[in-house]
Amino acid sequence: MRKFWCAFFVFWPIVAIIYSIVASMTPSLGWWFPGASVTELGQRIDNLFYLILYIVTAVFIGTQIALVYVLWRASHSKDERAWFSHGSHSLEVIWSVVPSVILLFLALYQMDVWALFRVQAYFPKEARDAPIAEVTARQFEWRIRYPAPGKKLQLKPQPDDLYDVNDLHAPINRAVMIQLRSGDVQHSFFLPHLRVKQDAIPGQIIPIWFKAEKQGIFELTCAELCGWGHYKMRAQLTSEREVEYEAYLKKLQADQNYDGHATPSAVAKKDE
Amino acid sequence: MIARVWQLLVVVLAGAVAGCAEDASKMRFAQNAAIANPVHRKARAVVEKTLEEHFGTPLDSVAWLKLPVNYGKAEGKVKSVDGRSVIVDFNAETSDLESLKSPELSRAGLLFTSGANQGESFLLASYDPSEKSFETLLPLKTAPAEGDQFVVAGQNLRHGRKLYARHCQHCHGINGDGDGTTAKYLNPRPRDYRLGIFKFTSTNKDTKASHDDLKRILSYGIPGTYMPSFVPMLKDNELAVIVEYIRWLAMRGELEVQLLKDLKNDYAADRARKEAKESKASTSEIENQIAKQLEEYVANPTEGLAAFIETVTGDMVSAWEGAETADTVIMPPVPRVPDTVASRERGKALFVKTDGGKCINCHGPTGRGNGFQTEDFQKNDAAGGFYEKRGLHDAWDQPIKPRDLTRGIYRGGRRPIDIYRRISQGIKGTPMPPVAATVKPEQIWDLVNYVLSVPFESVPRKAAKAHSVAGQPSEHGNAN
Numbered sequence: 001m002r003k004f005w006c007a008f009f010v011f012w013p014i015v016a017i018i019y020s021i022v023a024s025m026t027p028s029l030g031w032w033f034p035g036a037s038v039t040e041l042g043q044r045i046d047n048l049f050y051l052i053l054y055i056v057t058a059v060f061i062g063t064q065i066a067l068v069y070v071l072w073r074a075s076h077s078k079d080e081r082a083w084f085s086h087g088s089h090s091l092e093v094i095w096s097v098v099p100s101v102i103l104l105f106l107a108l109y110q111m112d113v114w115a116l117f118r119v120q121a122y123f124p125k126e127a128r129d130a131p132i133a134e135v136t137a138r139q140f141e142w143r144i145r146y147p148a149p150g151k152k153l154q155l156k157p158q159p160d161d162l163y164d165v166n167d168l169h170a171p172i173n174r175a176v177m178i179q180l181r182s183g184d185v186q187h188s189f190f191l192p193h194l195r196v197k198q199d200a201i202p203g204q205i206i207p208i209w210f211k212a213e214k215q216g217i218f219e220l221t222c223a224e225l226c227g228w229g230h231y232k233m234r235a236q237l238t239s240e241r242e243v244e245y246e247a248y249l250k251k252l253q254a255d256q257n258y259d260g261h262a263t264p265s266a267v268a269k270k271d272e
Numbered sequence: 273m274i275a276r277v278w279q280l281l282v283v284v285l286a287g288a289v290a291g292c293a294e295d296a297s298k299m300r301f302a303q304n305a306a307i308a309n310p311v312h313r314k315a316r317a318v319v320e321k322t323l324e325e326h327f328g329t330p331l332d333s334v335a336w337l338k339l340p341v342n343y344g345k346a347e348g349k350v351k352s353v354d355g356r357s358v359i360v361d362f363n364a365e366t367s368d369l370e371s372l373k374s375p376e377l378s379r380a381g382l383l384f385t386s387g388a389n390q391g392e393s394f395l396l397a398s399y400d401p402s403e404k405s406f407e408t409l410l411p412l413k414t415a416p417a418e419g420d421q422f423v424v425a426g427q428n429l430r431h432g433r434k435l436y437a438r439h440c441q442h443c444h445g446i447n448g449d450g451d452g453t454t455a456k457y458l459n460p461r462p463r464d465y466r467l468g469i470f471k472f473t474s475t476n477k478d479t480k481a482s483h484d485d486l487k488r489i490l491s492y493g494i495p496g497t498y499m500p501s502f503v504p505m506l507k508d509n510e511l512a513v514i515v516e517y518i519r520w521l522a523m524r525g526e527l528e529v530q531l532l533k534d535l536k537n538d539y540a541a542d543r544a545r546k547e548a549k550e551s552k553a554s555t556s557e558i559e560n561q562i563a564k565q566l567e568e569y570v571a572n573p574t575e576g577l578a579a580f581i582e583t584v585t586g587d588m589v590s591a592w593e594g595a596e597t598a599d600t601v602i603m604p605p606v607p608r609v610p611d612t613v614a615s616r617e618r619g620k621a622l623f624v625k626t627d628g629g630k631c632i633n634c635h636g637p638t639g640r641g642n643g644f645q646t647e648d649f650q651k652n653d654a655a656g657g658f659y660e661k662r663g664l665h666d667a668w669d670q671p672i673k674p675r676d677l678t679r680g681i682y683r684g685g686r687r688p689i690d691i692y693r694r695i696s697q698g699i700k701g702t703p704m705p706p707v708a709a710t711v712k713p714e715q716i717w718d719l720v721n722y723v724l725s726v727p728f729e730s731v732p733r734k735a736a737k738a739h740s741v742a743g744q745p746s747e748h749g750n751a752n
Contacts, residue, residue, distance in 0.1 A: 141493055141500035157680055159728050165492055165501040228442065228454060234505040259608035259688045259717075 002075035009071060013064040020057075034192070038214040038239075042195035044113050051109075055102060120207055124175035127209040131177040132170060137200040137222065138183030140229035142166050149249045153179070155205075162252045166235035168220060170212060171245040177209040188224035191237055197223055212239035299329050300447045302466070302528055306655065306669065311532050314559075314566055315539035319531045322577065327524045330433055330446060332379070335426045338585050340593045341520045344380070344428030344513075350387070350420040351404075358416060359405040380427040382408060387420030389413075396424065432517030435510055439502065440518075448521035450668070458498050464668050465518060466525025468588070469701040472684030473595075476602055477697040477706045480595040486515045488685075496681040523588055530584045539566065602693045609717035611724070619722025622715055629695075629707050629719060634664065639677035639726040646674060650703075667701035674704075680727035691720045 023031035037043050073080070085091060115122040131153045134145045144167070147153040148160035170176045180189050182200040189208065190197045198208050212218075222233035240248070254262065301320050302308040308316060328334035335343040348362035383393040394408040416422075437446075443462040445452040450464030463470065470481035472489060490511050493501035502511065540546075544558045551558075569576045594600055609615050623631040623639070636642035649658045650665055659665050666672045675683070684690050684699070695716050698706035707716070 139498065139500070143495065157727070159725070163686065166503060166505075229500065232439070232500055232502070232505060236504050256687055257608075259692070260603045261607040 002071070006068065006071045006075050009064065010068050013061065017061070037193065037195045038212055038216075038218070039194045039196075039210055040213065041113070041116060041211070042193075045117070045195045048110050048113060052106065123177060123207070123209045124211070127175035127177040127211075128207075131179050131207065133168065134179040134181060134205075135168060135189065135200075136181045136183050137187035137189065137226075137233070139185065139227045140222075140232035142168070142189075142220065142233065142235045143183070144168055146249060146252070148253065149246060162249060162256055164252060166220075167238060168235065169238045169240065169245055169248045170210075171242045172212050172215055172239050174242070175209055175211040177207050180206045180208055185226050186224055187222045187226045187233070190221050190223035191218060192221070193218040194237075199224060212237075215240055299323070299327065299524075300445065300449065302449070302532060307529055307532050310541050311536050312539040312541050312543060312562060314563055315535040316532070318566055318570060318577070319528060319535065322531065322581065323524060323528055326527070326581075327520075330437070333426075333429055333433065333520075335381070335429055338589065339520065339523050340589050341523070342428055342516050343426050344424075344431070344516075346424045346427070347385075348422060348424070350416045350418055350422065352418060353415050354405070356411060357400075357403075357405040357407050358412075359403065360422070361404065377406075377424075377427050377430060379409065380430050381425050382406070383423045383425070384416065385421045385423060387416050389416055389420065428513045428516050429520065431510075432513035432515075432520075435506070435514050436517045436521075439506070440514065443498065448518065448525055460497050460672075461668070461670055462498070464525075465522040466529055467667055467701065468522045468526040468591070469667055470522075471699050471701055472690075472694075473700065474602060474693055475595050475600045475697075477700065477708075479600040480591050482595040482601070483512075483515055483519075485595075486518060487511050490514060492685070494683045496679075496683050519592065523592070526588055527581070527584055531580070534580060602697055604689065604692050604696075604713055604717070606713050606717070608688050608692075609714055609721065611721045615718045615721045616725050618715070619718035619720070622711070622719055623722055629711055630705075631719070634674035634703065635677060636674075638729075639723070641674040641676035643674060645703075664703045666703070672702060677723055677726040678729075686724075688717075688720050688724070691723055692716055695719050695723075 019031070023029060027035070037046055074082075120128065132146065134153060136143045136145070142165065144164045145153075145157065146162040146164070147158070148162060151158070151160065168178070180198060180200045181204070182202045184202065186202065187200040188197060189200055191210065194210050194212060196208060196210050198206055200206065216239060218237045218239065220235040220237045222230055224230075226233070238248075301316070301323070311319075326334060326336045335341075337343075346362055348360045351359045351361050353359070377396055377399040379395045379397075381393055382396050384390050389412060394410060394412065397407045397409040399406040436444075441452055442454050443452045443458065444450055444465070445455065445462075448465035450462040452462065455462050468480060470485065470489075472494070473479075473481040473485045475482055475485065489499065490506070491501060491503045493499050506514070539562060544555045544562065547553070547558050548555045573579070622628050623635075624637055626632060632643055634641070634643040634645045636646075646663050649662055651657075652659050652665070652669075654667075654669070659669075661671055664672050664674065675681075682691065684694055694704065695711075696706060696708040696713075698704045711719070
């Protein structure tokens with residue numbers, strides 16, 4: 001039975017390590033984490049994540065080896081008695097100081113990424129100066145308000161504002177900011193491909209910025225259980241070239257001013 | 273001991289699975305006091321039987337071909353047979369099944385139109401879109417040969433029901449009566465389809481909602497209510513089948529309501545009691561008499577139930593089909609009048625004129641939705657007399673508030689044409705009247721320009737209060 005436990009605690013870490021090596025070497029299997037972020041900041045967030053993963057992996061392997069060593073030794077000798085270590089001052093200093101140093105290092109190391117991601121004063125200036133849209137989360141959809149082309153987004157709705165629902169458009173390779181609000185309960189604005197996640201809180205206007213570096217349609221979902229229809233809040237971010245973005249706003253403007261005589265670019269909702 | 277634990281576990285798991293599985297649900301029938309209660313229970317049984325016959329239950333629905341509903345139809349030929357599964361080839365023009373998975377298609381109907389099984393119909397049990405093969409619920413007695421032709425029908429209804437059950441039923445109810453599980457927490461209430469009335473349409477005041485109108489609501493949602501947008505979660509073909517299913521439910525509800533209204537005259541709930549009092553015959557005798565009369569009514573082919581259904585469905589078909597014709601869609605004859613100060617002034621003058629658009633009566637002098645009608649007792653046209661509660665009511669007998677135009681929330685859309693259509697044709701099922709007969713198109717555009725400017729008008733609060741009706745409640749705090 002002693003040998004069994006020994007083998008048991010050897011077996012699982014080996015499986016875990018083999019799995020991780022295979023999964024990270026062959027991403028085509030889809031066993032590893034999702035692909036690279038489409039924003040630079042997202043990649044830096046990923047790097048932080050991987051750094052923690054490496055530290056944890058090293059600690060995991062170390063503790064497993066120690067555990068197996070102890071089990072192995074104990075399973076071979078019946079005479080050797082356990083060493084009672086409770087109250088050992090030096091041991092306690094070591095296991096308090098070493099993790100503290102690691103945590104302190106992480107806390108300092110991530111500060112600039114955090115500031116860039118969350119602290120408005122550190123946002124890129126071009127994003128801070130001209131938010132492109134106001135997104136209002138509500139049960140169970142995302143209502144989006146853009147300023148008219150060539151105008152700035154105002155806090156209060158303007159007569160020429162443009163409205164859309166569940167389809168946020170943003171130009172690529174430009175840092176853009178949106179103002180996030182909630183119309184009812186707490187929601188969470190989540191762009192997984194861009195590594196952006198921010199709670200929408202009733203009564204608050206929360207700025208978020210991102211700079212998509214890839215064209216495409218990315219998922220925009222609610223990441224906070226907001227009610228029974230939570231799953232319905234599946235919208236999309238369309239990140240496109242500057243010209244396409246302007247064309248989109250023009251189309252929105254034409255549709256919104258449609259009086260039955262001007263030709264709307266598309267009266268029917270955009271289809272997939 | 274271990275065996276017993278396993279047994280218990282199996283029982284618990286089986287219960288859990290059964291609990292999660294879709295309920296083999298029944299369609300609900302009208303239960304509300306106004307429509308159903310005044311009708312004799314035997315007559316109500318007739319209505320329920322009629323509806324089951326023509327519409328079935330959600331899981332075993334009937335595609336009643338009389339109705340203008342696109343139930344879905346795909347034709348094809350048998351390519352080969354592999355055991356129980358039949359591998360097929362669909363005709364080029366009917367690729368309807370391409371996007372369907374097996375659960376969406378299951379129990380759609382299959383009818384062979386040539387070969388050994390000609391004329392026989394089966395229910396589909398499963399369909400594999402990659403292999404293009406299907407299995408029938410009951411095994412085919414004679415294996416079909418290569419080249420046998422068939423028709424698959426009803427897949428839109430199947431697919432629509434599936435999606436409706438997942439996304440809509442929660443609020444709108446299993447039979448579309450707007451009384452789903454979450455409905456009682458919502459204000460405004462979810463739409464009850466059974467009157468066949470949808471509020472936000474592009475069609476004229478006498479016409480139903482078109483496919484495009486319903487699809488637009490599903491795509492854009494209704495701001496200011498709990499109706500969300502379902503795009504991009506649902507794709508175009510999914511929206512289309514949901515629209516079909518909603519129309520089907522609306523027609524079912526309409527037939528139900530019409531039948532109940534008709535039967536109320538001769539078979540009132542209290543008829544036996546009343547007649548027993550008058551004629552001194554026993555109640556059971558009269559009950560028997562009622563049952564007999566009903567039997568005759570159902571059996572009579574020329575003047576009975578069948579004829580009534582014929583008339584009602586005839587009207588329904590022309591009404592729903594009419595909504596699809598281009599000439600019922602309201603298109604302003606003149607382009608929008610330029611949105612100038614003068615135009616807004618003209619619009620405002622019309623808005624407050626009590627013998628013109630009469631907007632002020634409900635929407636109030638500053639558009640806050642606090643006109644004097646909201647404080648008055650209103651006539652109940654359907655039941656006669658007046659409503660007990662003060663204020664406006666809609667066709668579903670729900671209290672309804674005129675829109676507070678200062679909030680800038682436009683339920684039926686904020687495009688000028690949407691607002692033009694609502695002013696011109698009114699809002700179906702609500703006290704908002706059509707003004708097209710008395711107000712010229714140019715004037716309607718003036719009104720549109722004014723209405724769109726109301727949220728941005730700077731009216732000092734004191735002045736607004738002084739203008740409004742005395743004794744009215746606070747203007748704020750109406751979240752809807």
